[in-house]
Amino acid sequence: MGRAPCCDKANVKKGPWSPEEDRKLKEYIETYGTGGNWIALPQKAGLKRCGKSCRLRWLNYLRPNIKHGDFSDDEDRIICNLFASIGSRWSIIAAQLPGRTDNDIKNYWNTKLKKKLMGFPPNQRKPNQLQQQHKQQQQQHQFFSSTLESTSPFSLPPSLEGMPAALSPYLTNPSTTTTTTTTTTTTFSSPTPLQIGPLMPQLKESGSNLLIFGGDQSCSSSDGSCTQIHYGSGRDIEFDLLNISAGDHQQVSLESYLFNGVEDAQKLLLISGGGGGGGGCGGASFEYNYPEEIKPIVGSGNNGCNSLYLNDPTSGCIKNQGKYLYF
DNA sequence: AAAATGACCAACCGCGGATGG
DNA sequence: GCCATCCGCGGTTGGTCATTT
Numbered sequence: 001m002g003r004a005p006c007c008d009k010a011n012v013k014k015g016p017w018s019p020e021e022d023r024k025l026k027e028y029i030e031t032y033g034t035g036g037n038w039i040a041l042p043q044k045a046g047l048k049r050c051g052k053s054c055r056l057r058w059l060n061y062l063r064p065n066i067k068h069g070d071f072s073d074d075e076d077r078i079i080c081n082l083f084a085s086i087g088s089r090w091s092i093i094a095a096q097l098p099g100r101t102d103n104d105i106k107n108y109w110n111t112k113l114k115k116k117l118m119g120f121p122p123n124q125r126k127p128n129q130l131q132q133q134h135k136q137q138q139q140q141h142q143f144f145s146s147t148l149e150s151t152s153p154f155s156l157p158p159s160l161e162g163m164p165a166a167l168s169p170y171l172t173n174p175s176t177t178t179t180t181t182t183t184t185t186t187t188f189s190s191p192t193p194l195q196i197g198p199l200m201p202q203l204k205e206s207g208s209n210l211l212i213f214g215g216d217q218s219c220s221s222s223d224g225s226c227t228q229i230h231y232g233s234g235r236d237i238e239f240d241l242l243n244i245s246a247g248d249h250q251q252v253s254l255e256s257y258l259f260n261g262v263e264d265a266q267k268l269l270l271i272s273g274g275g276g277g278g279g280g281c282g283g284a285s286f287e288y289n290y291p292e293e294i295k296p297i298v299g300s301g302n303n304g305c306n307s308l309y310l311n312d313p314t315s316g317c318i319k320n321q322g323k324y325l326y327f
Numbered sequence: 328a329a330a331a332t333g334a335c336c337a338a339c340c341g342c343g344g345a346t347g348g
Numbered sequence: 349g350c351c352a353t354c355c356g357c358g359g360t361t362g363g364t365c366a367t368t369t
């Protein structure tokens with residue numbers, strides 16, 4: 001037994017809204033409000049539309065104070081920072097950007113911002129775009145760096161001092177810094193480019209696009225795999241936990257991996273909080289000034305860190321905490 | 328100039344949560 | 349507690365326009 005349809009699909013119009021329909025909907029809502037019942041609204045307003053369609057049209061287009069057009073750099077940064085923190089929770093992100101709708105932001109992210117940050121679509125149109133691509137790569141690198149370093153209300157603190165040391169140099173100045181990050185099991189002694197173990201090809205093949213930096217590895221499962229990530233509302237993302245270790249390796253810069261390594265699937269970069277399994281965020285997590293309403297979503301409880309839980313449902317142990325960038 | 332391809336965005340779909348009877 | 353209904357969200361689709369070949 002399936003869910004009853006929200007409206008009689010045979011008798012509702014679909015597709016783009018005409019100016020006349022817009023006018024009817026706008027006039028009705030401005031006069032009577034939504035009445036708390038979108039399903040009944042179209043009939044009352046004289047529209048042959050599904051209530052959901054009316055709601056969408058109103059919220060995304062007709063509602064007063066909707067902003068259309070280009071996103072500002074500040075908006076870009078807010079979107080990036082929030083996306084890095086809470087993922088594709090577009091409605092929450094939209095709540096931080098007055099006048100922008102979740103649909104708008106989602107489209108903007110999927111069509112422009114993601115590319116701006118991650119690099120280029122695999123299908124370049126013309127060969128002579130190589131130069132342009134190089135230039136754009138530099139721009140995107142600068143943008144990503146400035147995004148993470150921004151001092152906007154939702155930004156990381158200046159100098160990224162809380163950021164995992166292994167990551168920071170590659171996001172800020174990949175060509176000049178040598179950094180060592182030590183964890184309980186993994187050490188990066190990383191001249192540029194960052195050394196990433198032979199798991200890189202597997203990332204692509206398996207679709208397990210998770211990059212772990214540091215971490216306490218207190219996971220007790222024999223294969224070292226964790227199966228769930230919990231963020232806030234209890235949604236789970238299933239994935240395989242991959243360990244990345246120093247050793248004999250192909251040399252792959254982090255940036256190269258971030259922007260070009262995985263093209264066809266979501267990419268999850270988990271920057272772990274470092275030592276202290278189960279509690280405390282350790283020295284490697286970076287602070288993030290979330291708006292109050294977002295803290296419960298990304299927050300981790302009493303340790304004062306805005307972290308995520310990697311939780312093993314079988315053992316019940318918290319395996320790791322950290323930040324993630326999630327593409 | 329026409330066809331092919333890609334980018335963009337509005338709108339749709341289906342699911343899960345909330346709510347009320 | 350169960351069920352039906354509605355709302356809101358995130359993912360996806362499809363149409364249109366722009367660019368490239």
